[in-house]
Amino acid sequence: MSTRSAISGTEHTGSEVPLTRYRFSVDDYYAMARAGILTEEDRVELLDGEVVEMAPIGSRHALCVDRLNRMFSRRFDDRAGVRVQNPIRLDGYSEPEPDVALLKLPLERYADAHPAPDDVLLVVEVSDTSLERDRALKLPLYAAAGIAEVWIVNPEDGEVEVCRKPSGARYSDVQRLREGTVTPLAFPDEAIGIQEILGPAESE
């Protein structure tokens, strides 16, 4: 049920000559790793059949992720699993590694298979330089897979983009929050402060 997104299938560049990229399945992706074609040196994700390199993680990005990890773990303790930069399997052609994902418990249920869309309560991506890439690439894949809620946290711009109501390859309810609180759909009793998510404002 994968959507043919703009990043794979046909690729349009400035010269407007479409390239039909070969799409690798998740099985192909793992076979590549077993064959030593992909190694630990490849920091990659599989997005709609395309093996995509992940950008190196800057210190601010890492800090934001660590803070989110701590905050979610404390708040959701026994109620959700907190997965940090590990794979979730969207369908046969996509296995992204979101910065943070809140998962249904128990964690042991993921021993033999990565979380599927139904197992994922919330995806959080921290964006700085990767902002456009995350929006353009990954958001449509999350929406098409039916992931109910995605937050894009942008500490540089001081904004949390809350995406809900997946419809086809997009989220039809998108709010950009700079203050106040956001309450995850899966936990209606947990209003989380935007400032708590973004972290202390940088003094520059």
Place this chain on the structure above:
Amino acid sequence: METAVSQRRFTVDEFHRLGEVGILDEDDRVELLDGRIIEMAAIGSRHAACVRRLNRWLGERVSGDLLVDVQNPVHLDAETELYTDLMVLRHRDDFYSARHPRPEDVLLVVEVADTSVEYDRRRKIPRYGRAGIQEAWLVNLPDRRVETWHSPETSGGYDESATLREGETIESTTVPGLSIEVDELLP
């Protein structure tokens, strides 16, 4: 090859390995263009017939120090290995069993295009030029003409080009004495 994302590019060695371990198999008609694995269109019968015509015609005319190659790969660099419809190659005693032909082995590359005209003309031909392949022809079936290029430029593409239509004759600039009437190729 400007793209919005950092695709993980594959080398020719990795491309071959994907075939060896069965991730890519014979049913996958793919080639490697600047590290990206591209699906080639299925070959229709018009395309196939044109290739057969050219194969016979070239085979009858090239001298013994040259080879005619059909639908085999040319290795352009570490990240590019493309399938060509036909090539006129310098003869090698091992018939290129040790390694695929490289640009310096190729006198003429011919692409026949039915559904892939844009891809052949705007992606593959300029890439052949950048690699230094001396001469390229594109048999454009839908438009019933043959586009030709020679004098490759390292920045990509060719310096000289010409378009020949029905009733006209193509003269190769690299293969001695080779000339063909467009009408013979496009009945």
